[in-house]
Amino acid sequence: MGVTRTAAPDAGPEFAGRLTPQPGMTRAAVLRAATIDAAYTLRQEKLIGSLEVGKLADLIVLDRNVLAIPEEDxxxxxxxxxxxxGVVRYRGE
Structure with a gap:
């Protein structure tokens, strides 16, 4: 994960602990990398990557605010x- 530099909890014991010694990115930097920066890399920033009038608005709803919880959560x-x-494709429990 970009913030903590650790693998997902279900990745298995061989991937436990920090992935590398480098520091993690800020939460804002990780969100930007996954949204507008990824769109720019794909040369699609005029269509996707941010919530703006005229852009496609595919999105997810999370159970918590990732900007306000402890990093380890x-x-x-x-x-x-x-x-x-514009169509709900997945609805979790």
């Missing part, structure tokens, strides 16, 4: 809903 956040093309 981020990996346990669950997706409650996924919306693609």
């Amino acid at each position: 981020i990996a346990n956040v669950r997706v409650l809903q996924t919306v693609v093309g």
